[in-house]
Amino acid sequence: MYPSSENERKRNEVCFVLKNITNNIKNCANLTNVSPRTVLRVKKRLKSGQSIKRKPGSGQSPTLNSTDRRRLGRIVQNCPVLSNEQIANRLSELGAAKVSSFTIGRELKKLKIQRFKPRYKPFLSASHINRRIEFCKENSARDWSKVVFSDEASFQLNSNSCLLLGKTRPTYQRSKYCQKIMVWGCISARGHSALKICRRSIDSKEYIETIKNFLVGTMDALS
Structure with a gap:
């Protein structure tokens, strides 16, 4: 089925052929590459003096409004x-x-609504709830501007945690030892630090050096 603009162009083409080249339905259908039924319909409209344009509101109405x-x-x-x-x-x-x-x-x-398998999230146990309440009570008067939170994350090329679609379990080639970096940073109520990028796995000594050089420097800069 052609889109509306294409249908209108085809009807105009059929109309031109019927008026100027041939009045034969089969020959007109071959020249315009449309069905003989369409040519017959256009020919009847021309003969009765009707417009060949699509009638407004014609066609099947939407099933759901x-x-x-x-x-x-x-x-x-x-x-x-x-x-x-x-x-x-x-x-x-x-x-x-x-x-x-x-x-x-x-x-x-x-509506862009799809079916997803939900991610499962465990309920908080009674112990977790009590510990969180105790933490809030103990730290309600704390000066959070003097507290710094730090965290790190690892990023790896060709990570093996990706999901691949297929009827059977697919395989793909990758290096045995992929490039990996670790990013470390910290934030506080006064701002955040620069990111420390480590291009290899770090041990306890290097982690302590990171804390000394970046965490202490950030606390001094934000104080």
């Missing part, structure tokens, strides 16, 4: 575990037209 699409979004938000068939039944109960599960799938795709 804007109100139904908003309802669809709310249904998915309130209950994200429903299947497409169950969503279609819910919409029908709310007054929407009866649609198939395939239509629901297309509408969800238009």
